[in-house]
Amino acid sequence: MKIFDEIESEVQSYARSFPRVFNKAVGEFLYDQEGNEYLDFLAGAGTLNYGHNNPLFKEKLLEYIHNDGITHGLDLHTQAKGEFLEAFNEKILKPRGMEYVVQFTGPTGTNAVEAALKLARNVTGRENVISFTNGFHGVSLGALSATGNSHHRGAAGVSLSGTSRMPFDGYLGEDIDTTAYLDKVLSDSSSGIDKPAAVIVETVQGEGGINAASFEWLRNLEKVCRKHEVLLIVDDIQAGCGRTGTYFSFEQAGINPDIVTLSKSLGGYGLPFAVVLFKPELDLWKPGEHNGTFRGNNFAFVTAKAAIDHYWSDDKFAQEIQRKGAYVSKRLDAIIDAYGEGNFTTRGRGMFQGINCVNGELAAKITRKAFQQGLIIETSGADDHVVKFLCPLIISDENLKKGIDIVEQAIKEVCAKEDSIPEEKDYFEPTRLAS
Template identity: 85%
Template sequence: MKIFEEIESEVQSYARSFPRIFNKAVGEFLYDEDGVEYLDFLAGAGTLNYGHNNPVFKEKLLQYIHDDGITHGLDLHTKAKEEFLNTFNEKILKPRNLDYVLQFTGPTGTNAVEAALKLARNVTGRENIIAFTNGFHGVSLGALAATGNSHHRGAAGVSLNGVSRMPFDGYLGEDIDTIAYLDKVLTDSSSGIDLPAAVIVETVQGEGGINAASLGWLKDLQATCKKHDVLLIVDDIQAGCGRTGTYFSFEEAGLYPDIVTLSKSLGGYGLPFAMVLIRPEIDQWKPGEHNGTFRGNSFAFVTAKAAIDTYWSDDTFSKEIKRKGEYVSKRLEAIIDQYGEGNFSTRGRGMFQGINCINSDLAGKITHKAFQKNMIIETSGADDQVVKFLCPLIISDANLKKGIDIVEQAIKEVCAKEDSIPEEKDYFATTA
């Protein structure tokens, strides 16, 4: 550990929660240099939906490298890009009746968000962007302005402008329709909120605390955007690529966003890769107007195509995610019933769920206790008060059960409960 303490910046964060040197990873497991196995419910903060070192993707990538495939191609036409584009179009867009052109940005999610915001402003001629409370869109300055978290915003060093904040679904309580409030603000010329170029939203706020918008709220948001001629941007960087049960997190709401941002698990193998999906009529970029040396990761084109071919050629994988998501829901609800006493509640949907704790201290103790039991799981939320379940989507039933068992035991120990755990139900049998 000495070299990390001596010369790595104090900005490191995950390493503080999991102080080990890791050197191997397979599927849903990480291994440290002593060979100790850890069940991974962090999964690269949602980057490893298909697990570590997926063997199918690995074979395709190694073959591509062996054949001296293009490693770096700027935005040149390459065979790897052509094959990815064809696969994404035929297996993701067309089956969902979505008509988009694809822009490859720099390899991080925040770069995709920067491009989306810039394009929306250029197309509409307006500056303002509507973002939501507890939203997280990245830490580069444009994306950071749309991010709510004060910890990240405080590091900017400059004023963060061009964004107006609106309350997310449920932020003001279950009985307050925040879309009606948004509509009123946009309708009233004296509201003090300039008509925006776009609204940017996560259907499930990951870093914000696994806050899941209702499908009705999302539909109303799209209708409101259309009413006021405002572009709708869905940030699907963490919630997309199957995390909620469908490839895009907005599918169940029947949305057709004007712009979609993707990254994280898009590359399949954990390789950096980001892109923006744009409705053709608003693809008004001038050549090279938003570029980057590493726009379009050639290796990631290969593994992203493999991910789609392997898991998204039909609806089998989607059904498996939903089945596992139902299991997670039932297990978490049972845990809350047993240990809640006002301290816990559940939130999220699909394989994107969490346990909301009464405070960050309790959540931190639970994740720390889980790590002592060889499990990696982190917190999220404005005050890090949510224990965040973000395991690979390919996790086996047995290991999914094992992970939740570990968290349940950690909660029991942290809460110092002496009561025995109720007889376990076979939840998988009831949801199969």
């Protein structure tokens, strides 16, 4: 650990929560230099939906490297890119009735957000963008202006302009539809809110605390955007690629975003990769008007295609995610019933769920105890008060149960409560689908 203390910046964060030197990872497990095994419920903050070193992807990647496949190609046409685009179009977009242009941006989620905001402003000729309370879209300056968290915003060093903040679903209470407020301010020329180029929203706010917007709220938001001729951007960087039970997190709401950002698990293998999807009529870019040396990652094209071919050629994988998500919901509800006493509630959907604690101190105690028992799990939310379940989607039933058992035991110890939840039940659905 000495070299990290000597020369690595103080900006490091996850290493503080999990002070080990890791050197191996397989599936849903991480291993440190001493050979200790850890069940991973962090999964690269949602980058490893298909697990660590997925053997199906590794084989394709090693074959590509062995054959001297293109590593870096700027935005040149490469075979790997073409095959990814073909698979994405035929197996993701067309079956969902979606027609989008694909823009390859820099390799991270914040790069995709920057491109999306820039495109929306160029297309509409307007500057303002509507973002939401507790939203998180990245920490480069443009994306940071749409991010709500004061900890991240405070590090900017400059004023962050160009956005107006609106209350997310549930922010003002369960019975208040905050899209009605948005409609009101956009309808009132004296509201002080300039007509925006776009609205940017996460259907489930990951870093903001696993706040899941209702499908009705999302549909109402789309209606407001259409009424006022404002572009709708869905930031699906963490909630997409199957995390909520469908490939895109907005599918079940039945909305049709103008622009979608994807990254994190898009590349499948944990390789940096980000894109912006947008409707063809919005493709007003001039050649090279928005670029970057690392736009498009040929290694990630290979593994992204493998992920689509193996997991998204039919709906079996989506059904498996939904089944596991239902199990997570039942387990978390049972834990809350047993230990809640006003300290805990649940939130989220699919395999993107969390336990909302009464404060960040309580959540931190739970995750520390869980780590002592071999589980890597983090917190999120404005005060780090939500224990965030973000395990690989391919996790086995046995290890999913094991991880939640560890969290339950940690909660029991932290709450110093001797009672346990009822006799062990089979929380999984009785019929298991083929993987």
